[in-house]
Amino acid sequence: MVVDQLIEWLGSLLSxxxxxxxxxxxxxxxxxxxxxxxMAINALVSVYAxxxxxxxxxxxxxxxxxxxxxxxxxxxxLQTLADALKLLSKEDIIxxxxxxxxxIIAPFVIFIAPFIALAALPFNQNLLISDLxxxxxxxxxxxxxxxxxxxxxxWSSNNKWSLFGAMRSAxxxxxxxxxxxxxxxxxxxxTGTLSMQGIISYQEGTILGILPNWIIFNNPFSFIAFFxxxxxxxxxxxxxxxxxxxxxxxxxxxxxxxxxxxxWSFFFLSEYANMLIVSGVAAVxxxxxxxxPISGFLESPGWGLFWxxxxxxxxxxxxxxxxxxxPRLRVDQLMNICWxxxxxxxxxxxxxxxxxxxxxx
Amino acid sequence: xxxxxxxxxxxxxxxxxxxxxxxMPDNYIPLLPDNWFEIATLLQENPDLQFDSLQCxxxxxxxxxxxxxxxxxxxxxxxxxxxIRISVPKDKPKIPSVEKIWRVGxxxxxxxxxxxxxxxxxxxxxxxxxxxxDWEGWPLRKDYETQETYHGIVVPKVKEEWE
Amino acid sequence: MGIxxxxxxxxxxxxxxxxxxxxxxxxxxxxxxxxxxIIPYIGYLHRCFEKHCENLSYEQIIPFTDRCDYIGSxxxxxxxxVAVEEMMDIQVSEKxxxxxxxxxxxxxxxxxxxxxxxxxxDVGAFTPFLYMFRDRERILDLFEITCGARLLYNYMWVxxxxxxxxxxxxxxxxxxxxxxxxxxxxxxxxxxxNKIFIERTADVGVLPPEVAVNYGxxxxxxxxxxxxxxxxxxxxxxxxxxxxxxxxVGKGQMGTIGDCWDRYWVRAEEMKESIGIVRQALKTLxxxxxxxxxxxxxxxxxxxxxxxxxxxxRGDLGFYIISDGSPSPTRVKLxxxxxTALGALSxxxxxxxxxxxxxxxxxxxxxxxxxxx
Numbered sequence: 001m002v003v004d005q006l007i008e009w010l011g012s013l014l015s016x017x018x019x020x021x022x023x024x025x026x027x028x029x030x031x032x033x034x035x036x037x038x039m040a041i042n043a044l045v046s047v048y049a050x051x052x053x054x055x056x057x058x059x060x061x062x063x064x065x066x067x068x069x070x071x072x073x074x075x076x077x078l079q080t081l082a083d084a085l086k087l088l089s090k091e092d093i094i095x096x097x098x099x100x101x102x103x104i105i106a107p108f109v110i111f112i113a114p115f116i117a118l119a120a121l122p123f124n125q126n127l128l129i130s131d132l133x134x135x136x137x138x139x140x141x142x143x144x145x146x147x148x149x150x151x152x153x154x155w156s157s158n159n160k161w162s163l164f165g166a167m168r169s170a171x172x173x174x175x176x177x178x179x180x181x182x183x184x185x186x187x188x189x190x191t192g193t194l195s196m197q198g199i200i201s202y203q204e205g206t207i208l209g210i211l212p213n214w215i216i217f218n219n220p221f222s223f224i225a226f227f228x229x230x231x232x233x234x235x236x237x238x239x240x241x242x243x244x245x246x247x248x249x250x251x252x253x254x255x256x257x258x259x260x261x262x263x264w265s266f267f268f269l270s271e272y273a274n275m276l277i278v279s280g281v282a283a284v285x286x287x288x289x290x291x292x293p294i295s296g297f298l299e300s301p302g303w304g305l306f307w308x309x310x311x312x313x314x315x316x317x318x319x320x321x322x323x324x325x326x327p328r329l330r331v332d333q334l335m336n337i338c339w340x341x342x343x344x345x346x347x348x349x350x351x352x353x354x355x356x357x358x359x360x361x
Numbered sequence: 362x363x364x365x366x367x368x369x370x371x372x373x374x375x376x377x378x379x380x381x382x383x384x385m386p387d388n389y390i391p392l393l394p395d396n397w398f399e400i401a402t403l404l405q406e407n408p409d410l411q412f413d414s415l416q417c418x419x420x421x422x423x424x425x426x427x428x429x430x431x432x433x434x435x436x437x438x439x440x441x442x443x444x445i446r447i448s449v450p451k452d453k454p455k456i457p458s459v460e461k462i463w464r465v466g467x468x469x470x471x472x473x474x475x476x477x478x479x480x481x482x483x484x485x486x487x488x489x490x491x492x493x494x495d496w497e498g499w500p501l502r503k504d505y506e507t508q509e510t511y512h513g514i515v516v517p518k519v520k521e522e523w524e
Numbered sequence: 525m526g527i528x529x530x531x532x533x534x535x536x537x538x539x540x541x542x543x544x545x546x547x548x549x550x551x552x553x554x555x556x557x558x559x560x561x562i563i564p565y566i567g568y569l570h571r572c573f574e575k576h577c578e579n580l581s582y583e584q585i586i587p588f589t590d591r592c593d594y595i596g597s598x599x600x601x602x603x604x605x606v607a608v609e610e611m612m613d614i615q616v617s618e619k620x621x622x623x624x625x626x627x628x629x630x631x632x633x634x635x636x637x638x639x640x641x642x643x644x645x646d647v648g649a650f651t652p653f654l655y656m657f658r659d660r661e662r663i664l665d666l667f668e669i670t671c672g673a674r675l676l677y678n679y680m681w682v683x684x685x686x687x688x689x690x691x692x693x694x695x696x697x698x699x700x701x702x703x704x705x706x707x708x709x710x711x712x713x714x715x716x717x718n719k720i721f722i723e724r725t726a727d728v729g730v731l732p733p734e735v736a737v738n739y740g741x742x743x744x745x746x747x748x749x750x751x752x753x754x755x756x757x758x759x760x761x762x763x764x765x766x767x768x769x770x771x772x773v774g775k776g777q778m779g780t781i782g783d784c785w786d787r788y789w790v791r792a793e794e795m796k797e798s799i800g801i802v803r804q805a806l807k808t809l810x811x812x813x814x815x816x817x818x819x820x821x822x823x824x825x826x827x828x829x830x831x832x833x834x835x836x837x838r839g840d841l842g843f844y845i846i847s848d849g850s851p852s853p854t855r856v857k858l859x860x861x862x863x864t865a866l867g868a869l870s871x872x873x874x875x876x877x878x879x880x881x882x883x884x885x886x887x888x889x890x891x892x893x894x895x896x897x
Contacts, residue, residue: 023783038536060653160535164878240648241720244879328648329719331786417831419844424779431844433831437737437753444831465740465800468867476574491567491896500575 003031004281016304031129035118036047046272047080050320056285057324068331090261094234095158098258103155107259110149114273117142122196124290124304126218135196136184139281143236146270147173147349153267154255165255168244168331175338176235176242183229184347187215187285188220202290212295213286221352226286228346230315233278235338238270238279239319241326279315362368362441364388367410376398380448389431389444397447397485398457404434404443405462411438415459418469420477422502426451428477432459449479458484476501534876540570543821545642545885546892548866562870568893573897577856580681582608585856590676593894594856595638598631598667599737599836601680606761607832608844611825614854619813620684621763624761626697626805627679629798633704635837636661636791638735639889643788645714646723646886652715660709662700683819685785695807701799708796716785716792725788726779729884731850733782739871740864741838745888748774748790749782755835763814767804769797784887824851829840838862838889859895 006027014023041167055062072078094103119129126250147170155238188194191202205213213253216226235242256267284291287292288311290304329337368390372379377401380391392400412434414472419431427448433462435442447456460466470481471490478499481487488494497508507516537550547568553561573592577585586853589604590597602624609616620650641656664674671679671687679686733749746753754771756764772793774786825847835843839861846855863890873884 054650058651060654125873243648250659322649325642326649327715327718327724328879330724330877331719332877333723413734415740416833416840416844417856417857421846421855431829433842433844437751440593440758450788462736463740464735465864465867467676470862493567501571508545512892524586 002128003027006030023226031119031135032115033050033117035129037044038118039115039269039276043269043272044080044084046316047083047268048077048273049058049316050078051076053317053320054324056320061265074321084265087265092263093258093260095258096168097156097158099156102152103258104263106149106153106156108149109152110146110264110270113143113146113149114270114277117277120196121277122200122284122289123308125194125301127305130195131195131197132200136188136193136199136281136285137194139277140181140184143274143277144173145272146355150255153259157255157258158259162255162257165257166245167236169255171191171331172238172242172244172334172338173236175335176342179228179232179338179342179346180236181348182343183225183232184281184285186225186346186349189357190215190218190222191355196233196284196289200284203288203291205293206295212288212291212293214286214291216286219353219356221349221356223284223344225353226282227348228342228349229286230278230282230318232283232338232342234319235334237274237278237319239275239322241329243323243328244331275316275319276312279312279319282315283308283311362409362439363441367441367443370407371403374403389446391446391448394447394449394456396457396510398459400460401462409439410436411415411464412436413438413463413521415463415465415469416442418473420464420473420501420510422477422481425450426502428454428479429458430473430479454479455482456480457482460484475499478502492504526840530610534666534791536776537779537881538706541782546888546895548890548892548895550881550885552787552878552881554878558876559874559876559881562873562881563697564866564869566866566892569892569896571897573858574856576844579784579852580854581851582825585710585853586681587676587678589858590678591718592860592897593747593836593838593841593891594675595891596631596635596677597637597677598627599834599841601677603832603834603841604760604843605680605682606834607828608825609828609844610832611828611830611845611847612682612820613822614683614818614820615811616818617743617810617815618763619810620807620815620818622760622805622809623685623815626802626809627670627677627784629801629805630657630663630697632798632837634660635665636795639837640711640715640788640791643883643886644721644887645747646882647721649715649718649721650712655707655714655741656711657702658714662703666696667691669696678819680824681819687812687818688815694809697802698808701803701850708792712792716788722778722785725784725887727783727840728880729784729876729887731868732782733783734892735871736782736868739868741868742861742864743835743837744790744794745839745865747772748786750774750776751807755840759833761834766808767801769801773796784883787887787889806836822851824849827858833859839865846895859893860896860897862888862890862892862894866890868893 007023010023010027051061063072063079065072065074065076065078072082081087090139102225120135122128122131151166151170152163175245187199191199192198203214206215207217215222217223256264259267289307291296292303292307364387368379368385371390375396376395378394378396381517382391405411408444414435414437415424415487416433416435421429421431423429426457428451429446433442434445437498447455456479458466458470461469461483467486468490471486471488472480474481474487474491475491478500492500496511498505510516533554537552538546539549549565551563551565552559562641562757573588576588580588586601589600593600637656637660641653644652646701651668667677668674669690670693671677731745732881733751736746736749738750750773752771752773757771772790774781774790776786777789778785798891804861825853827847827849829844831842831844833840842859844857844859845853848854870887876884
C-alpha cells in the first residue's frame with residue numbers, strides 16, 4: 001500500500017507519469033527506509049529483552065547499567081546501543097586463507113532475506129509496504145534466501161567448524177521449510193487467498209459469540225497446524241532447541257565463528273529479524289493479525305498496530321523462553337522430528353482441514 | 362586369599378620369576394621382569410586369583426641405579442589385593458607391558474615411561490603423555506637435570522629448598 | 525545399498541573450547557558426523573606435583589593436593605591425610621572425624637552440582653547451570669566462614685584440622701540442607717526428566733561393566749554401569765561405617781545401563797545420600813574437643829610405603845606414599861580417578877557423533893587439574 005501511495009504521490013509531484021521506472025525505483029528506495037529502521041529497532045529491543053528475560057529466568061538481574069565509566073542507562077536500557085557502538089569500533093578481521101569475496105558477501109545475503117520479507121507484512125489496516133496478492137507465498141519463498149548466506153559464510157571461513165555449522169544449518173533450514181509450508185496450506189484452504197490482508201479479513205468476527213474468529217480456533221486441525229508452524233518456525237530461525245548450527249558448546253560458534261565486529265552483527269540482526277517475520281506470519285495466519293481479541297472493541301488503526309505488535313511480542317517471548325529452558329537436539333534427532341513427525345502430521349492436517357471444510361458446507 | 366597363598370601359586374607356576382629374599386615381605390611380591398606378561402595373564406585369569414582391576418602403577422627411582430615399578434592389583438570378585446614390585450637397572454629399563462591385559466595400564470605405563478624412561482615392551486602406543494613429545498630427560502629420576510631451553514624458551518630450574 | 529564414505533576429516537576440539545572441562549585437546553577423526561577415532565592429548569596443566577612432593581615436608585604437601593582436583597579439594601585433603609595417618613598410626617578424635625565427614629560430603633555435593641551443571645550446559649541447557657551454581661555458592665559460603673577459602677581449603681591436616689568450626693556453623697548447615705533438598709526436585713523436573721535431555725543422553729555412550737573395570741573407571745561412572753562399589757562402604761575409612769546411606773547403582777531407567785543418563789542420575793542420587801550423611805553427622809557431632817590435639821609435633825612416618833584409596837566425587841582417589849623416615853616423602857603418587865576415566869574415553873565414544881562425544885565427555889566429569897597434576 002505504502003509503495004502504491006508513494007508512487008502516486010511522486011508521480012503527481014514530478015510530472016513524469018506514474019508508469020516511469022525511475023519513480024518506481026525512488027518509491028521503493030524511500031519505502032525501504034522504514035523497514036531498515038524497523039529491523040534496527042527490533043534488534044535493539046529484542047536483544048535487550050533477551051538479556052533481561054534470560055537473566056530473570058536464570059535468577060540473575062542482567063545488565064543494570066551500573067559500574068564505573070559511562071553508564072548504560074538505568075536498568076541497562078542503553079546496553080544494546082553500547083554493544084552496537086562497540087561492534088562498530090571493532091577491528092575487521094578477515095582470515096588470511098578465507099575466500100575474501102564470499103566472506104564479505106555472506107552477511108549481506110543473510111541480511112537481505114528478512115529485509116525483503118518484511119515488505120509483505122501487514123502491521124495495520126493501512127500500514128503495509130505492499131499488499132501482494134501472493135503475500136504468504138512471497139514471504140516463505142524469500143525467507144529461504146538466508147540459507148545461501150549461511151552456506152557462503154561457513155564455506156568461505158576456511159574453518160572446519162564453520163563448515164560443519166553451515167552444512168547442518170542448510171540441512172535443517174531446507175528440511176523445516178516443508179512443515180512450515182504445509183501448515184500454511186491449511187490456513188490458505190480456509191481463507192482461499194494468499195494475500196496477507198485477505199487472510200486477516202477472513203478472521204473478522206467471532207465464533208459462538210465469545211472467541212474471536214481466528215484460524216487457530218476455527219477447527220482442531222488448524223489448532224494443531226499452529227503448533228507445527230511455530231515449532232518449524234523456531235527451527236527455521238536456528239533457535240534452541242534447534243540451534244545446532246551455532247551450538248556454542250560444540251562448534252565454538254558454528255558458521256559465524258570467524259566473523260567479528262559489524263559483519264557479525266549482521267548475522268545477529270537477521271536472526272532477530274527472522275524471529276520477527278516468523279512471529280508475524282504466525283500472528284497473521286493463525287492469530288488474527290491486527291484484529292483485537294475482543295471483536296468489535298478497540299479496532300481502530302492505532303489499536304490495530306498495538307495488537308499486532310502485542311501478538312508478535314508474545315510469540316517472540318515464547319521463543320526466548322524455549323531457548324533458556326530446553327537442551328539442544330542432536331542433528332539426526334532434529335531431522336527425525338522434521339521428516340518423521342512434523343511432515344506426516346502436517347499432511348494429515350491438510351487432509352483434516354479439507355474434510356472439515358467440506359462437511360461444514 | 363592372603364598374600365602368602367598368592368605367592369605360593371606364583372612360585373608354583375613361575376618359580377624363576379619370584380625374587381627370593383630371606384624374609385619374604387608380607388604385603389608385596391617382588392618379581393623379575395622376564396615373564397611378567399604371562400604372570401599378569403595368570404593373575405587375571407586364574408579363577409582363584411581373578412585380579413580384574415589394576416589400581417595403580419607407580420614408578421620409583423630407588424637408590425643404587427635401580428628403577429622400580431609397583432603394581433597395585435585388586436580383585437572385585439574375591440576382594441583381595443596384592444602389590445607386585447619389579448626392579449630394573451637404570452641403564453637398561455625394560456619391562457613387558459600389560460596394557461593388553463588391563464586396558465587401564467595403557468595410560469599408566471605411558472605416564473611411567475614419561476617420568477622415568479622405563480620402556481614397556483609391547484605397548485602399542487608408546488609415547489609421552491604429560492610432557493611434550495620432544496622433551497628431553499626423565500623428570501622424576503633423582504638425577505634429573507632440566508634442559509636449558511625448550512624451543513627457545515628458558516626452562517626454570519627445579520628448586521631444591523625454599524629459595 | 526552400500527555406504528558412501530567420504531574423506532576422513534581431522535578435527536581439533538580444544539585446547540581452547542567452550543565445552544572442554546579444562547585444557548584438554550581431543551583429536552577427532554570423523555567421517556561426516558560419525559567419529560571413527562578419538563585421541564586425547566593431556567599435559568597442558570602439568571605442574572609437577574609429584575616432583576614437588578619430594579622436596580616438601582608432609583604438611584607442606586597438603587595445599588598442593590588441594591590444587592590437583594580443585595573442585596573437590598576437601599576430598600583430596602581427606603585422602604592424603606588418611607593415608608599419612610595410617611602410616612603413622614595416629615588416631616584422631618571423634619570431633620575431627622565428624623567434621624571431616626561433613627566437609628567431605630558438602631564438597632561432594634558442590635562437586636556434583638558443578639558436574640551436572642556443566643553437563644547440562646554442554647547439552648545446551650543453559651539455565652540449570654546457573655541454578656546449580658547459585659546453590660553451590662551457598663556451600664562455598666559455608667566453607668569460607670570455616671577456613672577462609674572458597675575453593676582451595678588446606679583444611680584437613682595430619683592428625684586434625686586447621687580451624688575449628690565457627691560459631692553458628694551447625695545452624696547454617698541445617699538451614700542450607702533444608703533449603704537445598706527441595707531444589708533437587710526442581711533440577712530433576714527441569715533437566716533430568718526433560719524429554720530432549722533424555723533423547724540426547726539415554727542409550728548414548730554405553731559403558732559395559734566389564735569394560736569399565738578393565739579400564740579402571742571408578743566412582744559414579746562405575747556405579748552407573750551397574751557395579752555396586754563404593755569405597756565408603758566397601759573399604760571403609762574414617763567413620764563412614766557408622767552412617768547409614770544407600771549406594772545408587774545405574775539401572776538403565778531411561779535406556780541402557782551405563783549410558784550418559786545413568787551417569788547423570790547416579791550423581792543426582794548421590795547428592796541426596798550426601799545430604800543424609802551430613803544430617804546424621806551433625807546429629808552425633810561432639811561439641812567439646814580440640815581439633816589440634818592429635819596433631820604430631822613432627823611428621824616422620826616410619827620407613828615403608830602405603831597405598832590408600834578414598835572415595836572422591838570422581839572415583840577412587842589413591843595415594844601411594846613411600847617414606848624413608850625423613851620429614852619429606854621419597855615418593856608421592858596421586859592416582860586420579862579422572863585420569864582413568866579419560867583414558868576410557870576412546871573406548872566409550874568411538875562410533876558416536878560429535879554431539880555425542882561432547883555429551884559423553886560431560887558425563888564422565890573430568891577435571892584436568894587432577895589428570896595432569
